[in-house]
Amino acid sequence: xxxxxxxxxxxxxxxxxxxxxxxxxxxxxxxxNGLDFSRLGLSVSKKTxxxxxxxxxxxxxxxxxxxxxxxxxxxxxxxxVARTAAAGAPFADLDRMIAxxxxxxxxxxxxxxxxxAI
RNA sequence: CGAAGCAGCACAGGUGGUCGCUCGCCUUACGGCGGGAGGAAAGUCCGAGCUCCAAAGGGCAAGGCGCUCUGUAACGCAGAGUCCCGGUGACGGGAAGGAAAGUGCCACAGAAAGGGAAACCACUCCGGCUUUUGCCGGAGAAAGGGUGAAAAGGCGUCCCGAUUUAUCGGGAGCUGUCUGUUAAAGGCAGCAGGUAAGAGCUCACCAGUGCCCCGGGUGACCGGGCGCUUGGUAAACCCCGCCUGGAGCAAGGCCAAAUAGGUUCCGCCUUGAGAGGGGCCCCCUCAAAUCCCCGUACUGCGGGGAGACGGAACGGGUUAGGCCGCAAGACCUCGUACAACACGGGGCACAGAUGAAUGACCACGCCCUGUAUAUCAGGGAACAGAACUCGGCUUAUGGGCUGCUUCGGCAG
RNA sequence: CGGGGCGUAGCGCAGCUUGGUAGCGCACUCGCUUGGGGUGCGAGUGGUCGCCUGUUCAAAUCAGGUCGCCCCGA
Numbered sequence: 001x002x003x004x005x006x007x008x009x010x011x012x013x014x015x016x017x018x019x020x021x022x023x024x025x026x027x028x029x030x031x032x033n034g035l036d037f038s039r040l041g042l043s044v045s046k047k048t049x050x051x052x053x054x055x056x057x058x059x060x061x062x063x064x065x066x067x068x069x070x071x072x073x074x075x076x077x078x079x080x081v082a083r084t085a086a087a088g089a090p091f092a093d094l095d096r097m098i099a100x101x102x103x104x105x106x107x108x109x110x111x112x113x114x115x116x117a118i
Numbered sequence: 119c120g121a122a123g124c125a126g127c128a129c130a131g132g133u134g135g136u137c138g139c140u141c142g143c144c145u146u147a148c149g150g151c152g153g154g155a156g157g158a159a160a161g162u163c164c165g166a167g168c169u170c171c172a173a174a175g176g177g178c179a180a181g182g183c184g185c186u187c188u189g190u191a192a193c194g195c196a197g198a199g200u201c202c203c204g205g206u207g208a209c210g211g212g213a214a215g216g217a218a219a220g221u222g223c224c225a226c227a228g229a230a231a232g233g234g235a236a237a238c239c240a241c242u243c244c245g246g247c248u249u250u251u252g253c254c255g256g257a258g259a260a261a262g263g264g265u266g267a268a269a270a271g272g273c274g275u276c277c278c279g280a281u282u283u284a285u286c287g288g289g290a291g292c293u294g295u296c297u298g299u300u301a302a303a304g305g306c307a308g309c310a311g312g313u314a315a316g317a318g319c320u321c322a323c324c325a326g327u328g329c330c331c332c333g334g335g336u337g338a339c340c341g342g343g344c345g346c347u348u349g350g351u352a353a354a355c356c357c358c359g360c361c362u363g364g365a366g367c368a369a370g371g372c373c374a375a376a377u378a379g380g381u382u383c384c385g386c387c388u389u390g391a392g393a394g395g396g397g398c399c400c401c402c403u404c405a406a407a408u409c410c411c412c413g414u415a416c417u418g419c420g421g422g423g424a425g426a427c428g429g430a431a432c433g434g435g436u437u438a439g440g441c442c443g444c445a446a447g448a449c450c451u452c453g454u455a456c457a458a459c460a461c462g463g464g465g466c467a468c469a470g471a472u473g474a475a476u477g478a479c480c481a482c483g484c485c486c487u488g489u490a491u492a493u494c495a496g497g498g499a500a501c502a503g504a505a506c507u508c509g510g511c512u513u514a515u516g517g518g519c520u521g522c523u524u525c526g527g528c529a530g
Numbered sequence: 531c532g533g534g535g536c537g538u539a540g541c542g543c544a545g546c547u548u549g550g551u552a553g554c555g556c557a558c559u560c561g562c563u564u565g566g567g568g569u570g571c572g573a574g575u576g577g578u579c580g581c582c583u584g585u586u587c588a589a590a591u592c593a594g595g596u597c598g599c600c601c602c603g604a
Contacts, residue, residue: 011473041473051160052502059139059477066138067478091478 011041014079021101025086025094026061028101033077040065041079049087057082064095068102076105 018031033039042061044054061080086094 043473050502055503056477059475063138063478070137095478 011079014041014077018077018079019105021104023097023101025083025089026097027081027083028098029079029081030076030101030105033075036075038069038074039077041077043079043081044086045082045084048082048084053087057086060091060094061098064091064098067095068098072102074102074105 014029014031018029021028021030040062042058044057046054048054048057061082065078065080
C-alpha cells in the first residue's frame with residue numbers, strides 16, 4: 001500500500017531528516033511517517049534524458065517499490081532520486097537495489113510515530 | 119547496366135498468460151466487463167474554434183504580410199500558373215510591389231560612384247614654330263590604355279571580284295530569331311547611311327524600359343508596334359496596397375474553509391478627488407451627484423461638511439483545495455469535376471492523466487549480432503510520450519515497397 | 531501558455547546599431563632582462579564568427595530557417 005508524496009514541505013523534511021542510501025543508480029531517502037502506509041516521491045532530473053527515458057525510469061522504480069512493499073509493508077516516506085546512470089540500467093539491477101535498501105528499514109513503534117505525525 | 123530526379127504507399131515487432139496503473143459502466147460489496155500515446159504526441163513558427171475583458175466613429179502609432187488566379191473557417195498553408203536564377207536534362211530554388219515621391223549608402227582603387235561642363239595618356243584634323251624628333255594653340259572627340267563589383271546599354275566583322283566610288287555580286291564569319299533534333303543541321307533578317315576621319319547624329323538588330331497603341335489571357339504576364347536610354351541598393355530609412363482590439367484552459371464558471379486588507383452602514387474623528395475606455399490622441403460614456411448641516415419663500419437657489427479608528431454586513435483575491443470546462447469528427451475512402459477543393463454514396467474510429475496513468479516478468483514464433491555449423495549467449499532496432507481542441511508549417515527518424523521521368527554507355 | 535537574451539582564439543569578452551581591416555585581457559611560444567626562476571619589456575602563434583539558405587559587388591554584421599544553452603512572468 002502506498003500513495004504519492006505530494007507536498008513540497010514533505011519532500012524537504014525527508015531530504016533533511018531522513019536516512020540516506022546511495023548507490024550507483026539511485027539515492028534513496030527514507031523517513032518513518034507514522035501512517036498506516038508508505039508514501040513514495042520520485043525525482044528524475046531533466047539532465048537524465050528525454051521525457052521518454054525519464055518516464056521509463058519512474059515507471060520501473062514504481063513497479064519495483066510496489067513489489068517490494070507487497071512483500072514487506074513499511075510505513076515510511078520514501079524519496080528516490082535517480083542518477084544519470086539509471087537511464088541505461090537493467091530493471092533487475094534497480095530492483096535488487098531497492099530490495100537491499102528496504103531490507104535495512106524497520107517499522108518504528110506505532111505510538112511513537114503517531115505522536116510525531118501530529 | 120550505371121548515375122540521377124520526382125511522386126506515392128503501408129508499417130513503427132506480433133500472439134498468449136501472471137501481477138500492477140488509470141478512466142468509464144455495472145454491482146450493496148467482493149469484484150466483473152470495456153477503453154488507454156504519435157507520425158511527428160516534439161519545436162511552439164503561423165491560422166482558427168472556444169472563453170473572459172473591452173468596444174459609437176475616425177485618425178495616428180506599432181506589428182505582420184507582399185507576382186497572379188483559385189481553394190479554404192482561416193492562414194505566412196495548399197493547387198494550378200507567370201517571371202527570374204541554377205542544372206546537359208528529368209527537375210530544383212526564389213520575402214518576386216515601388217529606385218520616374220523623397221532621403222541615405224556604394225569601402226579600397228580611380229579624374230570621376232549619381233546627374234559628372236565624363237578627366238588623363240594616347241589619337242584625328244587645322245594653324246604656327248622647328249632640319250627631323252617634337253613643342254604651342256584651336257577644333258574634334260569614336261576606337262585603344264589604366265581603376266573598380268559597377269564608368270552610363272550592347273552591337274554593326276573580314277576576304278575576293280567588278281564597277282556607277284558607294285554600291286553590286288560571291289565566300290567565310292558573327293549577331294538575332296524561327297523550325298527541328300539526343301546531336302549534327304536548315305530557313306529568314308542584319309552586317310548600312312553619313313563624314314576629312316569619326317561619333318553618342320541617322321538607320322538596322324538585340325537588351326532594358328514606358329501613367330502610349332493593337333492583339334491574346336480572369337490575371338500575373340505574353341506577342342507586335344511606337345517612344346525613350348534611365349547605375350545598384352528598399353532582407354537601408356521609406357512610399358504604396360492588404361490584414362490585425364487584448365489576453366489566454368493557470369481562459370473562464372461553481373463550491374468549501376480560514377484570515378489581514380477593500381466597499382457599504384453605524385459610532386467616533388475630521389476637512390479630500392471627477393471617474394472610466396483602448397498603446398496614444400481627437401473624442402465618447404457615466405458624472406458634475408448623493409447624504410447631512412445652515413440660510414432663504416415649498417419646488418428651487420446659495421454656502422459648508424464626507425478619507426483615519428472600532429463593530430456589523432457584502433462582494434473580490436489568496437490557499438498549486440474540490441467540481442465543471444474536458445472529449446466521436448473543418449476524418450478516411452470511392453465516384454463526378456483540370457488540381458487543391460466541393461458535392462453524393464460508403465466506411466471507420468473517437469485516451470482524458472493532474473507530483474501527472476501504458477510498466478514488470480514468463481512462453482512461443484520473427485529479426486539482428488557473435489561462433490565453421492547447430493546448440494547457445496546478448497539485444498528488440500530509429501526519432502520519440504497526449505495535457506482545451508482542430509488545420510498547416512518546420513525539425514528528428516528505422517527498415518521496406520510501388521510508380522513515373524531524365525542523362526550516359528553497350529547490344530539488337 | 532507567454533516573453534527575453536546568448537553562441538566570435540584554449541578561457542572570459544568587444545566588434546553587429548551605420549555591411550568592406552576580425553580585436554582586447556589571461557593563457558601558449560620565442561627573445562631580452564636575472565647567476566637561475568618569477569616579475570617586467572618586445573615579438574609571434576592561434577578563430578569553419580553554432581549550422582543551413584538567401585539578399586548584396588561584398589555578410590561575424592542584414593533577412594529567413596534550424597540547433598544548443600540560459601533567464602523571467604502567469
